[in-house]
Amino acid sequence: MHGAPRPDVRDRRPGVRPGPGAGAPARRRPGGALHGPSARGAAEGDGPRRLLGRPDAAVARRRRGGAARRRLRHLQEARDARPGRRRRRADGRPGGDARGRPRARARPGRRRRRRAPGRDRAVRVGTAARRRPAGGRRRLRLQRRDEGGDPDRDRRRPHHAGADRPQHAGRHHLRAVRARGRRPARGGGGVSAVRSICPYCGVGCGVVVEVRRGRIEALRGDPDHPSTRGGLCAKGSRLAGTVRTGDRLLHPLLRARPAEPFRRATWPAAVARVAGGIRRATAEHGPGSVALYLSGQLLTEDYYAANKLGKGLIKTPNVDTNSRLCMSSTVAAYKRAFGADGPPGCYEDLDLAADVLIAGSNLAETHPVLFGRLRAARARRSAHWTVVDPRRTASAEAADEHLQIRPGTDVALLLGMAWTLFEEGLVDEARAGRACAGLDGYRVAVAAMPAGRAAAICEVPEDRIRAAARRFARSPAALSLWCQGLNQSSAGTDKVSALIDLHLLTGQIGRPGAGPLSLTGQANAMGGREVGGLATELACHREWDDPEGRAQVERHWGLGRLPDGPGLTAVELVDAIERRQVRVLWVVCSNPLASLPDGAAVRSALARLDLLVVQELYHPTDTGELAHVLLPAAGWAEKTGTLTNSERVVGLARRAVPPPGEARPDWEVFADVGAALGAPEAFGWLDASQVFDEHVRLTAGRDLDMTALSHAALEAGGPASWPYPAGGRPRARRYEDGRCHTPDGRPRLVAVTFREPAEEPSPTYPLRLLTGREPDQWHTRSRSGRVAALRRSAAPRLALHPDDARRAGVSPGQTALVSSPRGSLRLPVVTSPALRPGSAFLPFHAGPVEQPAGWPNVLPGRALDPVSRQPELKHTVVRVEPAASEVALAGGPLADAVAARLGAAGVRARRVKPAELAGAGPGVLRVLVAEADLDGALAWWDLAPGAGGPVLLDLAAGPEPLALLPSLLAAGRPVACRGERWLPAP
Ligand code: SF4
Known part of the structure; x- marks a missing residue:
C-alpha cells in the first residue's frame, strides 16, 4: 500500500518563463503551470530563450538548426505529456503565435503554416525543412519519415534497448552538434527566466535565474519548486557571483611536470594527452593503475558518463567520489537496514513531525532552508526538538533539549535510549519481531548498554537520556535528521544504524512525519549514488557481487566484462598512489588535496602521479596546482542536467548562460576521451538528455526505478521523486507498507556495539x-x-x-x-x-x-x-x-635563502650560526638546514630511509616544499633540502 501522490509532485511547471516586466504577464493554470506567450519555449531547456520581442537572426537561425532536430523525439514526448496545453495570445485568448499575436485564420484549402517555436518546434522543423532544398542527411530523414519510418534512426545509440545498430555519428560531427548546444542567446533587451537548482547542498533549492544578453542579471528562489518553495540561503542567493569570476579556467592547460608553467592547449590535444596517459598506464600497469575521483557537485549525466568511462571502458574499479567523505556511512547503513540506499522519508515529514531528533548536524547553518521549514512547522504546531552535538551550535540553541555528548559517543547514547525503551516496556516486541528481522541479536546488543552506562560514556545525565527515549517512542510522529557528525567517523555506519534501529524498534517509520531522513551534504550526492559513482557499487544500486546485476550493466553498456570487484575508496586511493599502484588520477570537480585527511601525505602522494588530470571551473585550486592537465569545465547555470536532492526529488538544472572560454560540460569531456580510447559509439550522445535517458533505462526494475523520467518529462512536469516507474507515480515516502528491499522484505535491526574513536587523547595530544x-x-x-x-x-x-x-x-x-x-x-x-x-x-x-x-x-x-x-x-x-614567534635558521647559503623566503611568507626568520642555535630563546624554533645530495626519484618531499631520517625537500620543485617547511620544523623533523637552482640569492 503506497501513499497518495504528494500534491506538490503533480504541481509542476515548465522550465522557462519570462522575468518581471517582460511583456504580457504569465498566467497560472489551476494546476500551477504557467502559460501564455511568455511560457513559450519551455521545452527548450538548454539555454535562455528570448521570450519577448522579435527574435533576431541568430536566434532564428538557431531555431532552424540541428539543435531542434536532435530534440525531435523528446519534444514530442514533452508535448504529449501536456494534455490540454495550448498557446495563448498576448491578450490571454488561446491561439497566439510566437510573439503572442493573433494567429492568421487558416484559409480553406491551404495548409496552415505553424510558426511557434519552443515546445512545438518539432513540427516547425519539419516545415522549415521543406522550405529549404533537402540534401544529404536531411533528405534521408524526410524520406524515411514520408515512408513512415523513424527519421532519427541513425541517431539511436547502440545501447538503446531494441534499437538497431546505428551508423555512428562521427566525432567531428558530434563536436559540431554539441557546440551548437552551447551557443549563447544573443541580442535583444528582454530578460529570460530559466529554472535551475542550487548546486551547493543536498537541500536542492529551486532557483529562477534571470538572464539578459547571455549574462545573469539576478536570481531568486523558485516559489514553485516542490521541495523548497522559494527558499534560498545566503550561498544560493549569491550564486551569480560564482559564474563570471576573473579566475575561471578558460582553456585546457598542459605541462610535462608540476614544476613547469602551464601552456595553453587545444581540446583535441588535451583529450589526446589524457587518453594517451590512460592507455600507457593500463598497458604497463593494468587498468587498476587509473583512477577517477568524482564529486557530488556533478550533474547526474556527468556522473553517469564518468562511471561508464571508468568502470565500463577503462575497466578500472577505482572510480570513487568525494561523497565518500560525506554520505557513505549513511549509504551503508541504509543498505544494511532496508537492502537499498536512499532515505525512506521526505521533506514533508519536517512539517508533520512531533518529535525531532537531530544528531550530528548543525542544520541551522549547513541546511538553513530546511531549518527554516522546520522552525516554521514548529511555529504552526507543537514539536519537540532534541539536538545531539558535542558543541552548542545554533541548532542546539534553538532546540528544546541539547544532549552535549562527549565527541564520538553517539552509538552509546542511542543504545542507551533503546535500552530504556526495553526496560520501561515501551517496545511492542511482538510487533517489532514481526515487522523487522534481527530483533534477538539487537536485544542482546542493547542489553550491554544500560542507560546508566551510556550516561557515563556520553557524559550526559541518565535521566535526560531516558527522557529523550520516552519522547521518541511515545511521539505520534518521530523524525530523525543527521549529517556529517554521524557519517564522518570510524564508527559512522554503526552510528547511523543505531539511529535507524530506534525507528524500526518503535515503528516510527513509513508514516507522515516519522522516519529517518539523512541530510545529504552535496547537491547531487544522491545522483552520484544512483549512477554508481562510489567504488564500492555498480550502477543503479547494484552490487559488485551480484552476477545478474553485473550482467545487466554489461549488457546495457555493451563494453564487455566489468572489473572483478570493488575499487579503491578515496583514502585508500591515496595509499595506492603512494605505493605507485595507481599512476593516473583524474579529479573532477573536487579538491581532494584540501579535503582529504592527512593532507601533507595527500600532497606527497599526488606529486608521485605520472598523470594528474584536474577538471575544474577555476584556476588555481589547491589540487590543480599539482596537475599535469587542467580541463576547463562548465559550471552551474552553464549546462543542462539533473540532480537528486536529499528527499530523492530529481530536478532539471537548465543552462542559462554560455560557459566561458572553451569550458565544456563534464559529460562531453568524458565522451570525447571515451571516443579517443576507441569506443565512440558507446559515448556518442548528442546532448545531456540522451545521457539521462540511458541512465534511466538502467534503473528499470530497481528500487530507484525512474523510468517515467526524462528531461522532457521534467520540463513538462517539474521535479519528481523516485521511485517513479513508467506508467506509475512518483513516491515521496517509501516503505509505507513495511516492505523494503531485503531478501525477506522486512527491514533489519542491526546489532551494533559502541567503540571509541580511533584516536584517544593523551598527555601529548590532550x-x-x-x-x-x-x-x-x-x-x-x-x-x-x-x-x-x-x-x-x-x-x-x-x-x-x-x-x-x-x-x-x-x-x-x-x-x-x-x-x-x-x-x-x-x-x-x-x-x-x-x-x-x-x-x-x-x-x-x-x-x-x-x-x-x-x-x-x-x-x-x-x-x-x-x-x-x-x-x-x-x-x-x-x-x-x-606559536613560536621566530624561526632561527642555521646552515649554509641555502639557509639564508630559506630564511628570506620564510620572511616573505610572514614568518619571522633569523639567520644564525650553528653554534648560536642552542642559545635561541624560548618560543624560537631552532632549525639547522642541511644541503644534501638528493638525486634520485625524489618528487619534492620524501623521507630518508631509516628511522628518524630527515625529510628530504626538493625546493627546486616549486613553492610547495618551502610552504611545508614551517610545519615540518614545528614538528621537530630534521630536514634536508636541495634548492639552489630555484631559490634566488637572498
Ligand atoms: S540550502 Fe543548500 S541548496 Fe538551498 S540555497 Fe542554501 S546551499 Fe543552496
Whole structure:
C-alpha cells in the first residue's frame, strides 16, 4: 500500500518563463503551470530563450538548426505529456503565435503554416525543412519519415534497448552538434527566466535565474519548486557571483611536470594527452593503475558518463567520489537496514513531525532552508526538538533539549535510549519481531548498554537520556535528521544504524512525519549514488557481487566484462598512489588535496602521479596546482542536467548562460576521451538528455526505478521523486507498507556495539579536535570563497573552551600552533563556552593555496569506518601551544635563502650560526638546514630511509616544499633540502 501522490509532485511547471516586466504577464493554470506567450519555449531547456520581442537572426537561425532536430523525439514526448496545453495570445485568448499575436485564420484549402517555436518546434522543423532544398542527411530523414519510418534512426545509440545498430555519428560531427548546444542567446533587451537548482547542498533549492544578453542579471528562489518553495540561503542567493569570476579556467592547460608553467592547449590535444596517459598506464600497469575521483557537485549525466568511462571502458574499479567523505556511512547503513540506499522519508515529514531528533548536524547553518521549514512547522504546531552535538551550535540553541555528548559517543547514547525503551516496556516486541528481522541479536546488543552506562560514556545525565527515549517512542510522529557528525567517523555506519534501529524498534517509520531522513551534504550526492559513482557499487544500486546485476550493466553498456570487484575508496586511493599502484588520477570537480585527511601525505602522494588530470571551473585550486592537465569545465547555470536532492526529488538544472572560454560540460569531456580510447559509439550522445535517458533505462526494475523520467518529462512536469516507474507515480515516502528491499522484505535491526574513536587523547595530544563549516561557506571554498559577500572573517580561527585556552597558555587573538601526530598549522585563537572542555573546533575549508604552511586537513588521520570506508574527519587528537614567534635558521647559503623566503611568507626568520642555535630563546624554533645530495626519484618531499631520517625537500620543485617547511620544523623533523637552482640569492 503506497501513499497518495504528494500534491506538490503533480504541481509542476515548465522550465522557462519570462522575468518581471517582460511583456504580457504569465498566467497560472489551476494546476500551477504557467502559460501564455511568455511560457513559450519551455521545452527548450538548454539555454535562455528570448521570450519577448522579435527574435533576431541568430536566434532564428538557431531555431532552424540541428539543435531542434536532435530534440525531435523528446519534444514530442514533452508535448504529449501536456494534455490540454495550448498557446495563448498576448491578450490571454488561446491561439497566439510566437510573439503572442493573433494567429492568421487558416484559409480553406491551404495548409496552415505553424510558426511557434519552443515546445512545438518539432513540427516547425519539419516545415522549415521543406522550405529549404533537402540534401544529404536531411533528405534521408524526410524520406524515411514520408515512408513512415523513424527519421532519427541513425541517431539511436547502440545501447538503446531494441534499437538497431546505428551508423555512428562521427566525432567531428558530434563536436559540431554539441557546440551548437552551447551557443549563447544573443541580442535583444528582454530578460529570460530559466529554472535551475542550487548546486551547493543536498537541500536542492529551486532557483529562477534571470538572464539578459547571455549574462545573469539576478536570481531568486523558485516559489514553485516542490521541495523548497522559494527558499534560498545566503550561498544560493549569491550564486551569480560564482559564474563570471576573473579566475575561471578558460582553456585546457598542459605541462610535462608540476614544476613547469602551464601552456595553453587545444581540446583535441588535451583529450589526446589524457587518453594517451590512460592507455600507457593500463598497458604497463593494468587498468587498476587509473583512477577517477568524482564529486557530488556533478550533474547526474556527468556522473553517469564518468562511471561508464571508468568502470565500463577503462575497466578500472577505482572510480570513487568525494561523497565518500560525506554520505557513505549513511549509504551503508541504509543498505544494511532496508537492502537499498536512499532515505525512506521526505521533506514533508519536517512539517508533520512531533518529535525531532537531530544528531550530528548543525542544520541551522549547513541546511538553513530546511531549518527554516522546520522552525516554521514548529511555529504552526507543537514539536519537540532534541539536538545531539558535542558543541552548542545554533541548532542546539534553538532546540528544546541539547544532549552535549562527549565527541564520538553517539552509538552509546542511542543504545542507551533503546535500552530504556526495553526496560520501561515501551517496545511492542511482538510487533517489532514481526515487522523487522534481527530483533534477538539487537536485544542482546542493547542489553550491554544500560542507560546508566551510556550516561557515563556520553557524559550526559541518565535521566535526560531516558527522557529523550520516552519522547521518541511515545511521539505520534518521530523524525530523525543527521549529517556529517554521524557519517564522518570510524564508527559512522554503526552510528547511523543505531539511529535507524530506534525507528524500526518503535515503528516510527513509513508514516507522515516519522522516519529517518539523512541530510545529504552535496547537491547531487544522491545522483552520484544512483549512477554508481562510489567504488564500492555498480550502477543503479547494484552490487559488485551480484552476477545478474553485473550482467545487466554489461549488457546495457555493451563494453564487455566489468572489473572483478570493488575499487579503491578515496583514502585508500591515496595509499595506492603512494605505493605507485595507481599512476593516473583524474579529479573532477573536487579538491581532494584540501579535503582529504592527512593532507601533507595527500600532497606527497599526488606529486608521485605520472598523470594528474584536474577538471575544474577555476584556476588555481589547491589540487590543480599539482596537475599535469587542467580541463576547463562548465559550471552551474552553464549546462543542462539533473540532480537528486536529499528527499530523492530529481530536478532539471537548465543552462542559462554560455560557459566561458572553451569550458565544456563534464559529460562531453568524458565522451570525447571515451571516443579517443576507441569506443565512440558507446559515448556518442548528442546532448545531456540522451545521457539521462540511458541512465534511466538502467534503473528499470530497481528500487530507484525512474523510468517515467526524462528531461522532457521534467520540463513538462517539474521535479519528481523516485521511485517513479513508467506508467506509475512518483513516491515521496517509501516503505509505507513495511516492505523494503531485503531478501525477506522486512527491514533489519542491526546489532551494533559502541567503540571509541580511533584516536584517544593523551598527555601529548590532550584535546579532541572537531571540524565543521563556517556559516555561509561551502567545502574547500573553491566556489563560495570567490563571493566576497560570503566571507565573514579574514582568517579561520581555532575555537577553544576558555579553560583549555588557559591551560594551553594562549589567549583570544593570539596565534597558536595546533599539532596532531601528522602535521601542524598556525591559527589565531578564539574562546567559546559553546565547546565542551577538552575539545576544540576548526573550520575545515582552507587548503594549501590559502594556508601554505599547514591547512586544517593536515591534522586528521586516515582511520576509516570498516564498512563504509569513510574517514574519521570529525575526531582528531591535537595539542595547542603558543606559536613560536621566530624561526632561527642555521646552515649554509641555502639557509639564508630559506630564511628570506620564510620572511616573505610572514614568518619571522633569523639567520644564525650553528653554534648560536642552542642559545635561541624560548618560543624560537631552532632549525639547522642541511644541503644534501638528493638525486634520485625524489618528487619534492620524501623521507630518508631509516628511522628518524630527515625529510628530504626538493625546493627546486616549486613553492610547495618551502610552504611545508614551517610545519615540518614545528614538528621537530630534521630536514634536508636541495634548492639552489630555484631559490634566488637572498
Ligand atoms: S546551499 Fe543548500 S540550502 Fe542554501 S540555497 Fe543552496 S541548496 Fe538551498
